[in-house]
Amino acid sequence: MRRRTFVAFAAAALLAGCGRKPKLAALPAGATVLAFGDSVTYGTGAAPGEDWPTRLAARSGWRIVNAGVPGDTAEAGRQRIGPLLDEHRPALVIVEIGGNDFLRRRPQAAVKEDLRAIVAAARAAGAQVVLVAVPELSLLGAVTRKPSDAPIYAELGDEEKLPVVADVFADTLGDPALRADAIHPNAHGYERMAGELHAALRRLGLLR
Structure with a gap:
């Protein structure tokens, strides 16, 4: 059974050995959250209001700003993020981006x-950050129709002590009943x- 979990922080075993467990601060209802990403954050493939940020806002009670831009890349996103942070001052940023970089065959590094x-x-x-893993392009994934997360997300989680929500996007695309096309739910x-994101964020301690 494929695990639906998140990669918590770097050197998790070491932290556990030291008796310390990393925690994120819980956010109250009404807190501002920035959903930063590409067409999958925007909601391409579904009607307005059916995107995951809108649905997560309804579940969490947070005010989630959908900052998804179809076609956006992580390369372009690093320039776009600053003005959004200045404008909205979010308590949490949920990052889902990188798929368009993979489509353009940019090196994963x-x-x-x-x-x-x-x-x-x-x-x-001043924001807390959660990273949503994005599936990589692979021949095996295309043949088996079972995409898997690009390894850079888990790697970055380890390196930056960053919570990573794994498998959610990949598992969704792996089910034909849940996707509009090959790359969009x-x-x-x-x-x-x-x-799935709501459950993962609750486990991380962000939801009271």
Whole structure:
């Protein structure tokens, strides 16, 4: 059974050995959250209001700003994140981006550094950050129709002590009933993503 979990923080075993467990601060209802990403955050493949940020807002009670831009890349996102942080001053940034970089065959190492810059900008603005893993392009995934997360997300989580929600996007795309096309969920898929994200954020301690 495929695990639906999140990669918590770097050196988790070491932290456990030291008796310390990393925690995130819970956010109250009405807190501002920035959902930063590409077409999957925007909601391409479903009707307006059926995107996962809107559905997650309904579940959490947070005020979630949908900052998804179809076609956006992590490379471009590192320039776009600053003005959004200045405008909205979010308590939390949920980052889901990188798929378009993979489609353009950018080296994963370069994409990881762009993601690192986005995370650093959000943290410098005082926000907590959660990263949503994005599936990589692979021949095996295409043949089996079972996409898997690109490894750079878990790697970045380890390196930056960053919570990473794993498998949610990949598992959604792996179910034909939950996708509008090869790279976008449909309305049912976004509902599934919102539910899985809500559960993961609760486990992280962000939801009271």
